[in-house]
Amino acid sequence: MNHDRYDDTYIRAILSEVRTIAIVGASANAARPSYFVMKYLSERGYRVFPVNPGQAGKTVAGLTFVATLADVPEPIDMVDVFRAPEHVPAVVDEVLKLDPLPKVLWTQLGVRNDEAAAKAEAAGLKVVMNRCPKIEYGRLSGEIGWTGVNSRTISSRKPLRLGEGVQRLSIAPRGPKSS
Amino acid sequence: MTDETSAPPREPGFSTLAIHAGAQPDPTTGARATPIYQTTSFVFDDVDHAAALFGLQTFGNIYSRITNPTNAVLEERVAALEGGTAALAVASGHAAQHLVFHTLLTPGDEFIASRKLYGGSINQFNHAFKSFGWNVVWADPDDISSFEKAVTPKTKAIFTESIANPGGVVTDIAAISAVAKKAGVPLIVDNTLATPYLWQPIRHGADIVVHSATKFLGGHGNSIGGVIVDAGTFDWSATDRYPFLSKPRPEYSGMVLHETFGNFAFAIAARVLGLRDLGPALSPFNAFLILTGIETLGLRMQRHSENALKVAEYLAAHPKVEWVSYPGLASDRYHALAQQYLPKGAGAVFTFGLKGGYEAGVKLVSNVELFSHLANIGDTRSLIIHPASTTHRQLTDEAKVVAGAGPEVVRLSVGIEDVADIIGDLDQALAKV
């Protein structure tokens, strides 16, 4: 498929259907983007597993690092990659050895490797590249507009609050519940 | 899932965005108009949420100097209208310029600016900015090579207005953008006079757009405000010349803003390293009024431009008028550029010269009855000023002429009243000159 642009419906479907996310190249340093992403996604209700051999066994923000994808203790729905483009093929090889296979391969802002993506797609995975799931979640829920970011979405329907807090919104479909 | 072969969804048109972008029904009350969140601060969900907000790890509100939900709607709306990735609303157009340069420059740096600018901006650059060690180098928008010649190793940015105040100068943004790209610096365009309805400078290579929202965006002469738009186009990490964006920030435990926020990092940097620390926050009440104004921006700019063209034609034929500088006139030196960049109209603001010079100018502004004699533009009302005796008074005689504000010059901001009444008022006042 074309990876220059993605329809909102494609991204929304992915972020709505995955529950377990493994983050390859996650950092334990609170100033790093990967740390933001794992913490944010876990606060939005995803089960997040940071993967980084140098940090294995360590727990930060309530999340415990594992060394490799194979060490994640449950089936993975989505693998999010914080590694330079040239390392993506090796990650894909690891992903394709998992049983059951994850449903989605996602690579972060600035990370794109079309060959590796094609291989994952051939195995039946959906692929998103050069995007950040935190930004996409914030865009689709409406949260990102609180920071003046152009969400490129308009809606006359009330955003849905997520959980107990006031400053959290959901990406679930808006509007009257279908009967 | 999406059908991969389906056409991309249609992008909403300008007036749809002007009404809807950024504004969702309030999630708690269902309020459809954007509420005025007239509050200084916002309660945290819990301690962990507070920590995440302070660390920029999650989206949300802490304190209205930094973010406010009413202001955020204005920000997203202007970003959408300009075709940018994000925006920041601030207390005035001048505050917007201050924060942009604060984010880009360190003491000893230079920037190049068009010589034809709003007089207040000329003052800000020549005097206030000099005391920060930011050195302006002037260039001539009618001679693009003067921008190229002004580039030095210290140049960090280029600044110009799209349509320049007061003279109706149309700037060749694409040509200046080419100079900026070659020099590896961002192009900042003040789009106050054109507004995104008439012209979207980002399409022609602007990396940052600034607005005095005081003018046409608000449009009703009731609120001072400013907006900074990030085009998301500049690569801040290509060199180490923009450390606010490309270097670990001690203010945020070593975070690198460009790496973290990607193509909206400039807007974030202007907010969390500029607005947060220097403080020119926009009142949510003003944001609400400006937002309400923007809903009719397209309609107003159409009428402003139609009226202005008719007034310019009337003046061009008047025996007491020496010249009219309105790019919408076929005879104007900027008409070709206007046709290229401003096909929907050349805006409301222009100057003309009176044969009677300085005294005739003073007489004209003293005799109008519908036009208001005041130092503003971009109101529903028609406005008039004689720059040489007011806004451009502080400049030397030579600098006045260079800025398009010589002794015989009168500036109009043509309103959206009935054009026959606007022309009628000028007619009776000119009869007394």
Ligand SMILES: Cc1ncc(COP(=O)(O)O)c(C=O)c1O
């Ligand atoms: C083109 C232009 N830019 C900037 C400004 C400054 O904006 P503010 O008065 O909102 O600070 C003005 C105000 O007249 C202007 O006309």
